[in-house]
Amino acid sequence: MTVPTDLDLRFRETAARSGMLDAGYDLVDSPLGPLLVAASDRGLLRISFDAEIEQHLEWLARIAGRNVLRAPRRVDAARRELDEYFEGRRHAFGLAVDLREVTPFTERVLSELARVPFGETVTYGALAARAGRPKAARAVGMTMNRNRIPIVLPCHRVIGANGSLVGYAGGLERKVALLTLEGAIL
């Protein structure tokens, strides 16, 4: 016995509308490969280039609560904005983010990061200064490395003082692809 697809989707749809989910997730297609996107009712919890959901379920349950379900509807808004971004029709995201478990410093850094506009770059040191800790370039690097909402929180726009790309948790080739898409590098 398997659950027919239409019945399965109907339940997931109803569950997403019920207000009882702590988090819903789905895969979103992108030119960089499938993205795992998860959101609570507060906002985005996770975007990952690693689309193996088993890697994320326990983490999502720990952060948001155990009522975690694949629920395409829950990430519809994110799917739409990401599609538009990758088609070059969107330069800024209007999506809320759920940063419930991060430290105040991380939150400050990420909110400064969110202000770095499409097509521009900033150095780790400059971002540290904007977050009020000019000497914390290394800590900012760690924060970028652990950013769990890449693309929307644009850690790909943060580069080294000498102009090198340094690194990207999702793979350096993806950082290059995103900056190329935005026209920040040729």
Added chain:
Amino acid sequence: MTVPTTIPPFEVFYATHGPEVLGLLRRRLGRDRADDAFQETFLRALRAYDRLEHGEHLRAWVLTIASRVAIDVHRRTTPTVDVPEILHEDARPAYEDLGDLTEGLPAKERAAVMLRYGYDLSYDQIAAMLESSSDAARQAASSGVRRLRKEARP
């Protein structure tokens, strides 16, 4: 917030037990009515899921919810017919027999008896499932048992 590792994320629970629940509901209600009952079962489970304290009886738990939903659907959609209850001499309230034995009980009492004596759940767990208090669950189970005794007496 820490989540005891014994209770999996709802996705895992749903994927694991969905097929068996659908099978049970189709046997009890037929294909047409089973679909709605399937939704209702997992919505009830979802509602109680974050209050579960351990994950040892998840299968029994969700099958009991499904049985209860099936009873509710059956009551709503089947005209009542007077059929005398026949209790066999050797009818024992063992795990398998409990479902048939408790058929005539009010839904809440039946669920409480099934969960307590069929599946050995605590009154707290039963209360979470039935959306009532632990005391009410205890009362429902004991009045269900009293009713069964009365019916079983010649």
